[in-house]
Amino acid sequence: GAVVSQHPSWVICKSGTSVKIECRSLDFQATTMFWYRQFPKQSLMLMATSNEGSKATYEQGVEKDKFLINHASLTLSTLTVTSAHPEDSSFYICSAIPYGQEGQPQHFGDGTRLSIL
Amino acid sequence: QKEVEQDPGPLSVPEGAIVSLNCTYSNSAFQYFMWYRQYSRKGPELLMYTYSSGNKEDGRFTAQVDKSSKYISLFIRDSQPSDSATYLCAMNAGTASKLTFGTGTRLQVTL
Numbered sequence: 001g002a003v004v005s006q007h008p009s010w011v012i013c014k015s016g017t018s019v020k021i022e023c024r025s026l027d028f029q030a031t032t033m034f035w036y037r038q039f040p041k042q043s044l045m046l047m048a049t050s051n052e053g054s055k056a057t058y059e060q061g062v063e064k065d066k067f068l069i070n071h072a073s074l075t076l077s078t079l080t081v082t083s084a085h086p087e088d089s090s091f092y093i094c095s096a097i098p099y100g101q102e103g104q105p106q107h108f109g110d111g112t113r114l115s116i117l
Numbered sequence: 118q119k120e121v122e123q124d125p126g127p128l129s130v131p132e133g134a135i136v137s138l139n140c141t142y143s144n145s146a147f148q149y150f151m152w153y154r155q156y157s158r159k160g161p162e163l164l165m166y167t168y169s170s171g172n173k174e175d176g177r178f179t180a181q182v183d184k185s186s187k188y189i190s191l192f193i194r195d196s197q198p199s200d201s202a203t204y205l206c207a208m209n210a211g212t213a214s215k216l217t218f219g220t221g222t223r224l225q226v227t228l
Contacts, residue, residue, distance in 0.1 A: 004160075034215075041125075044218050046215065105149075105151050106216060107163065108153070108161045109160050
């Protein structure tokens with residue numbers, strides 16, 4: 001149980017385009033989802049906390065107009081990287097906590113590898 | 118000083134060895150402690166989850182938490198080549214659920 005699915009798993013696009021990444025909880029509902037960014041051989045860096053039905057909470061230094069987060073349902077959160085540039089190339093990972101289990105472990109998706117040419 | 122310190126390795130051990138992975142932390146508010154395993158280009162997979170101090174065992178894995186020393190450990194018995202991955206410790210205070218991760222330790226189990 002507690003499966004989190006991310007789509008796409010890998011995307012390559014030209015500089016200046018916008019890219020949307022989906023994060024779905026497949027067998028549970030999640031009022032809270034998290035978005036992380038991971039550079040090669042580094043740990044996960046929290047970008048934002050996504051709350052269903054409300055605005056996301058961004059970590060210091062993360063541009064909210066650059067990384068748009070929408071959490072429109074209890075099973076889906078999306079991250080849109082707007083006007084992506086090569087420095088946005090990274091591994092983006094989402095996680096979710098089953099509804100009613102705040103404080104319990106986060107369950108992670110398999111990540112999306114974003115390459116901007 | 119980072120909130121969570123973890124030796125990045127790499128750590129190379131022969132198959133069948135006992136592996137010890139460790140993290141130290143500075144925030145006494147942390148109550149929940151997790152170990153995740155991450156294979157290359159994959160998301161982290163939850164291995165162990167403990168609350169407060171104590172030990173927890175699950176198959177070949179044992180997690181230990183010593184809150185008085187702010188020190189947590191993960192032991193892997195009878196290590197296998199399939200255990201080769203990066204192991205991340207993570208912790209939070211519980212109420213906010215925001216995880217703080219260690220840098221991860223790369224483990225290589227050789228035949």
